[in-house]
Amino acid sequence: MSVKSIGILGAGQLARMMALAGMPLGYRFNIYDTSGAPSAGIGTLFSDPSNTQQELNSFLAEVDVVTYEFEHLPLDLANTIAQRKPLHPNALSLATCQDREREKAMFTELGIPTPRYRIAHSADELRRAVDALGLPVVAKSATEGYDGKGQAVIRALDEVDAAWNKIGHPRLVVESFVTFSRELSVIAVRGAQGEVKSYPLVENHHHEGILRYTLAPARQVSATHADQAADFITRLLNRLDYVGVLALELFETPQGLLANEMAPRVHNSGHWSMNGAATSQFENHLRAISGLPLGNTEAQRPTCMINLIGCEIDLKAVTALPDCYIHLYDKTPRPGRKVGHINVCAETESSLHERVRQVLSVLPSMPDYPYA
Ligand SMILES: Nc1ncnc2c1ncn2[C@@H]1O[C@H](COP(=O)(O)OP(=O)(O)OP(=O)(O)O)[C@@H](O)[C@H]1O
Numbered sequence: 001m002s003v004k005s006i007g008i009l010g011a012g013q014l015a016r017m018m019a020l021a022g023m024p025l026g027y028r029f030n031i032y033d034t035s036g037a038p039s040a041g042i043g044t045l046f047s048d049p050s051n052t053q054q055e056l057n058s059f060l061a062e063v064d065v066v067t068y069e070f071e072h073l074p075l076d077l078a079n080t081i082a083q084r085k086p087l088h089p090n091a092l093s094l095a096t097c098q099d100r101e102r103e104k105a106m107f108t109e110l111g112i113p114t115p116r117y118r119i120a121h122s123a124d125e126l127r128r129a130v131d132a133l134g135l136p137v138v139a140k141s142a143t144e145g146y147d148g149k150g151q152a153v154i155r156a157l158d159e160v161d162a163a164w165n166k167i168g169h170p171r172l173v174v175e176s177f178v179t180f181s182r183e184l185s186v187i188a189v190r191g192a193q194g195e196v197k198s199y200p201l202v203e204n205h206h207h208e209g210i211l212r213y214t215l216a217p218a219r220q221v222s223a224t225h226a227d228q229a230a231d232f233i234t235r236l237l238n239r240l241d242y243v244g245v246l247a248l249e250l251f252e253t254p255q256g257l258l259a260n261e262m263a264p265r266v267h268n269s270g271h272w273s274m275n276g277a278a279t280s281q282f283e284n285h286l287r288a289i290s291g292l293p294l295g296n297t298e299a300q301r302p303t304c305m306i307n308l309i310g311c312e313i314d315l316k317a318v319t320a321l322p323d324c325y326i327h328l329y330d331k332t333p334r335p336g337r338k339v340g341h342i343n344v345c346a347e348t349e350s351s352l353h354e355r356v357r358q359v360l361s362v363l364p365s366m367p368d369y370p371y372a
């Protein structure tokens with residue numbers, strides 16, 4: 001199959017960055033949006049907020065292969081598409097990653113450690129889950145969560161009803177609260193022939209439920225943890241017969257790594273690779289889904305990704321700084337909205353922290369920089 005034209009479901013910044021990475025390969029991009037609020041600003045847009053068969057047909061007629069930028073897609077849409085064009089990652093991967101209960105079951109099946117958990121379909125079952133797991137717990141809607149939405153931390157038994165009502169979802173995954181030393185993630189890509197390449201483990205820092213900084217590579221990772229992370233994600237990729245980029249979020253604890261969740265797509269914690277790795281996650285995803293050899297996933301230099309959340313930046317001030325790469329998504333700032341990111345690179349880790357601090361000094365109201 002020779003790929004010329006790629007279809008992307010979803011029209012946000014991830015679609016935009018995939019298209020930006022794929023144009024040098026000579027690919028054309030067609031973007032299918034059902035949200036009514038596309039922001040990608042690139043490629044040919046098929047806007048279909050009322051879900052008409054006609055618009056989907058026109059989109060499919062244009063593309064050789066289809067991928068997606070978010071996992072909260074209706075499964076029947078994915079299955080319909082997969083009957084007509086190659087869909088990567090496949091529908092099994094989508095179904096598994098969009099449902100925390102299935103995801104946890106797969107971690108368990110593959111021997112990948114994950115926080116202890118129970119499923120709850122009512123406030124009573126939530127109470128029983130708390131009894132079984134012990135306090136505190138984190139209750140999460142089984143589907144549709146992102147950026148920490150649809151979750152509640154329960155620290156006392158009398159908070160159960162309020163948590164159930166606040167989340168407002170018929171099925172919850174209830175997890176033991178993990179006191180992690182830090183959050184890590186690993187991103188890997190599996191090609192059409194089953195070959196796998198992993199990016200190094202990176203370190204993630206969240207603020208108010210949203211990723212704010214990624215440090216790549218993560219500092220002082222033991223060889224055991226590096227091997228385990230690559231092994232966990234390879235098992236998942238193979239089990240799912242996956243093609244494309246997969247992200248796996250991990251908690252590092254004194255007892256070892258625990259898998260938190262995975263995402264069947266390019267991931268915010270992989271944005272550093274646009275300037276810190278030889279081949280970005282976006283290009284590698286496209287290489288995989290179009291049957292090309294995979295590119296080098298090694299980190300070339302220490303890089304920090306700074307997420308820009310709901311703010312405007314002084315472009316003149318930031319572009320004046322060295323080794324600082326700006327990626328704006330052309331989105332109107334609103335509180336909590338991801339509007340861009342900046343990758344800061346340096347030759348050594350200590351010069352990186354210095355450089356990040358310089359960048360932060362010209363950005364408005366950023367959370368504390370946690371890495372030095
Ligand atoms: N079991 C847990 N114990 C302690 N903290 C947790 C637990 N589960 C989640 N968290 C915290 O909440 C954050 C968000 O949780 P999770 O990744 O499951 O949700 P999400 O809504 O999919 O988030 P995102 O879109 O940012 O990936 C985690 O990054 C972590 O900081």
Ligand SMILES: [Mg+2]
Pocket residue numbers: 249260261
């Ligand atoms: Mg997460």
